[in-house]
Amino acid sequence: MTLPLFDLTNKVAVVSGAAQGMGRAMALALAEAGAELLLVDLNEAGVNRTAAEIQATGRRATAAVRDVADPAQIRDLFRLLDAEFGRIDFLGNVAGEGIHGAPEEISLEDVEQVWRNLVLGRFCACQEAGRRMLAAGRGSIVNMGSLASITALGRGHIAYSMAMGAVAQMTRELSTEWASGGVRVNAILPAQVLNPGLEKRIAENPRLQDQFLSGIPAGRLGRPDDIRGLAVLLASDASEWITGALIPMDGGNLAMNGGGSVRPPANGGKA
Helix, strand or coil: CCCHHHCCCCCEEEEECCCCHHHHHHHHHHHHCCCEEEEEECCHHHHHHHHHHHHCCCCCEEEEECCCCCHHHHHHHHHHHHHHCCCCCEEEECCCCCCCECCCCCCHHHHHHHHHHHHHHHHHHHHHHHHHHHHHCCEEEEEECCHHHCCCCCCCEHHHHHHHHHHHHHHHHHHHHHHHHCEEEEEEEECCECCHHHHHHHHHCCHHHHHHHCCCCCCCCECHHHHHHHHHHHHCHHHCCCCCCEEEECCCCCCCCCCCCCCCCHHHHCC
């Protein structure tokens, strides 16, 4: 049963990156709360699986294969939205990949591609959604950021962190511009969340997991499902007066001082 304050029945949501990870988890949570969804990803098989899973619950879901780094494909996506649904109440800007490289070595072409993946594509989707939401007088947008939006990660994250910094400021600017028109814009800033990309990096360098965990007081890495409640909150009327927020989802990572240490769990972590 969905609480009325969090009820998304008859709401239409667009979620990118819906084939896997946090995009998929966000889409499933919104559907569970009652939303109808237009799901976007380059992974055709994956996005179709997510759509089928939602459809099996009786909710409406349409899958679309688009490259969110290409403005022409994003505009085409919103034309599909208009034709299929006729409205938008929520946009979850989740898709987009970084490219690692040392600052002194990474190519400008790779830097530009990361910018297109994470900044230009997100802004184009915000612009298309924002126009429609402003016309309706209401709507909510969530941009997926990162702790790299506001802190430095090192380890070759220069292009990713620059782009995510832009996502944070884009979120603040859009929230300021559009708040009077009833449109809310917020960002979620995860720490390390186990997705296929991170799992591959840990497999290649097992020491990374211990390094990450040493800075997370909660004692575990993030899971895609950790985004579910936050996504429903920000899509619903329960967050009507929340806009321009950069919300960490990090198990306490941002709060912890670089010289801090994690307290061992009680009873050795046993229940």
